Amino acid sequence: MNVIEHLDDVFQTMAEIHRIGKPGGLVEIRVPHFRSACLYEDITHKRGFAWRTLDIFCDRGTIYGNYSRTLFTIESRRYTPYKLRWLYDLLSKIPVLTDNLLSKYVPMASIYFRLRIVK
Structure with missing residues (x-):
């Protein structure tokens, strides 16, 4: 799915994905x-x-608390590369440093999330 960034209400979208998805x-x-x-x-x-x-x-x-009940578990996530897959695999192992510092210097394309529905 590559549409969430286009939608107004991410909370409603994720709740609807959870509602219609199978356990x-x-x-x-x-x-x-x-x-x-x-x-x-x-x-x-x-x-x-x-x-x-x-x-x-x-x-x-989150560090800010929970805004909803648990809808999913994160199976995996990774930065997706422009090129140099090995570099983005490495950056995915240090995400806090990557988001806060390294992404200022290394071009980021997108993030891939694989979630499992919890019911």
Whole structure:
């Protein structure tokens, strides 16, 4: 799925994906990184995403608390590369450092999330 960045209400969208999904079902989401040039090239994009943006809907919660009950677990996530796949695999192992510092110097394209529905 590569549409969430175009929608007004991410909370409602994630709740609807959870509602219609089967227990244990997989959801694959790809969204632009908040420092990606792609975010700004498409005028219909409403927001960019960070490594922990979708934690709010998952069992991990966020440093800001939980805004919803657990809808998903995160199976995997990774930065998706422009080129040099090995570099982005490495950056995915140090996400806090990557989002907060390294993404200023290494071009980020998007983030891929693989979520499992919890019911």
